[in-house]
Amino acid sequence: MTGNAPILEVKNLVKNFATYCAVDDISFSVGEGEILGFLGPNGAGKSTTINCLLGVVEKDNGQIKMFGLDVAKHRVSVMQNVNYCSAEYVLPWNLTLYENLLVYAKLYEVKKAKQRVLEVLEELEMTDMRNTIIRSLSLGQRARANFCKALINRPKLLLLDEPMASMDPDVVDRGINLIKKIQKEEKMTILYTSHNMWEIEQVADNVVFINHGKIIAQGSPLELTRQELALEAKEPNLREVFIQLSRKKLSRDSGGDKDVSR
Amino acid sequence: MSRDRIYAMLLRHYFLTTHHLERFADLLIFPIVGLVMWGFLANYIQVQSSSLAAFFLGGMILWVIFERVGTSIGIDFMYELWEKNLVNILASPITTVELIFSLVLVSVTKVLISFAAMVVLAILFYGFNIFSLGFMLILFWINLILFAVSLGVFSIGLITRWGHSAGPLTWVLPFMIQPFAAVF
Numbered sequence: 512m513t514g515n516a517p518i519l520e521v522k523n524l525v526k527n528f529a530t531y532c533a534v535d536d537i538s539f540s541v542g543e544g545e546i547l548g549f550l551g552p553n554g555a556g557k558s559t560t561i562n563c564l565l566g567v568v569e570k571d572n573g574q575i576k577m578f579g580l581d582v583a584k585h586r587v588s589v590m591q592n593v594n595y596c597s598a599e600y601v602l603p604w605n606l607t608l609y610e611n612l613l614v615y616a617k618l619y620e621v622k623k624a625k626q627r628v629l630e631v632l633e634e635l636e637m638t639d640m641r642n643t644i645i646r647s648l649s650l651g652q653r654a655r656a657n658f659c660k661a662l663i664n665r666p667k668l669l670l671l672d673e674p675m676a677s678m679d680p681d682v683v684d685r686g687i688n689l690i691k692k693i694q695k696e697e698k699m700t701i702l703y704t705s706h707n708m709w710e711i712e713q714v715a716d717n718v719v720f721i722n723h724g725k726i727i728a729q730g731s732p733l734e735l736t737r738q739e740l741a742l743e744a745k746e747p748n749l750r751e752v753f754i755q756l757s758r759k760k761l762s763r764d765s766g767g768d769k770d771v772s773r
Numbered sequence: 774m775s776r777d778r779i780y781a782m783l784l785r786h787y788f789l790t791t792h793h794l795e796r797f798a799d800l801l802i803f804p805i806v807g808l809v810m811w812g813f814l815a816n817y818i819q820v821q822s823s824s825l826a827a828f829f830l831g832g833m834i835l836w837v838i839f840e841r842v843g844t845s846i847g848i849d850f851m852y853e854l855w856e857k858n859l860v861n862i863l864a865s866p867i868t869t870v871e872l873i874f875s876l877v878l879v880s881v882t883k884v885l886i887s888f889a890a891m892v893v894l895a896i897l898f899y900g901f902n903i904f905s906l907g908f909m910l911i912l913f914w915i916n917l918i919l920f921a922v923s924l925g926v927f928s929i930g931l932i933t934r935w936g937h938s939a940g941p942l943t944w945v946l947p948f949m950i951q952p953f954a955a956v957f
Contacts, residue, residue, distance in 0.1 A: 562860070565860075565863070565864040566863075566864075567860055567863045567864055586866070586868075587775075587866045587868060588866075590864070590865060590866035591866050593864075594864075595860075595861070595864040597860070599857070600857050600858065600860045600861050601856075601857055601858075602858065602861070603785070603789070603852075603856040603858050604856055605789065605792040605793060605856075606785075606788045606789065606792060607788075610784075610788045613784065614781050614782075614784050614785045614788070615781070615861075615865070616781075617777050617778065617780055617781030617784060618777075618778055618781040618782075618862070618865040618866070618867055619865060619866060620775060620777045620778065620866070644792070660861070
């Protein structure tokens, strides 16, 4: 989408749960160094897509390639360069921050694991909390602890599934600045889902909008705003775009889009 | 299989045990309390028949191996669910075989600690040495562990398929098998 070599390519991905189709034949790609906002209302299929990308959930059809390799065939080597962060999944509560990061450093086979843990703690200004048990950290600190885990293996591709859900604006602002800084320094490729449109406007180069398991719009935040709201728009307004697109009802029977918002 | 990833999981459960006092209960207190309780019964029975007393104590020690390994694999897996950490683990490069192998290693290590404590206490308190059962004990021990591991992996399968609601089966399954476990 940015013209850079694709780091992540998803082709015709399908995932069904019994009779419910959670992800319905979607295809997209993310170029090297790009931040892709992956948006959609609750239950649209975002987290299922991410779980398929991680191999946590088995896809029913389609192909997922990361760094040009088929994830189904090369999962172990691919995942050493990928990491994941979600506010929904915290690090184990009864371990200290240092212990948690050491476990994950070993899981990702990081060389000089102890040194890397200290580096990440320093980078995210959490050195003082290294011996603190996770359950004693505040919500904002836990979000940073999750980021520490997500960066432990210096990932080339980072999957962020609502990493700052239910955080206060100050924490979100710090988190966004952190993501921007890290992405710039490490030239990381990021897939970012959030329901906070301000976050996406701040970081995303491009946006894919998914609803009922199907991609219904994609482009840069400004392109989408012009496409969905007003051709003459000068600033992106993803909040309004989100509302507009979410209210478009997909007519599965007819195989097309039926707009019920107007 | 990667040694680093298996070591990571062992480290995770080592840290978990050192931070959870109740895990020491699982490791030592429950097996010892069980041994003492059955030991009193065996002492009473010894008056009638010493072989019957050995039958109870030996059975108790062997049952603990089976029950602890069988439940520990499922419980350690459940900890990842309780602590909402399973997706983080599965999103790492770890393979299913490595994850299960590390859980088996953790439970066998724990049962070795419990077994050692029980053997020593059975000798000290009741003068019962389980090794008097001879070489066949080792083969039987291996057999029990393999059976318990299969049961533990089966529990993981149930939990993965049906989630938390299948969790209590981790504790129940070994007792359902008890009459056929051949430990007594």
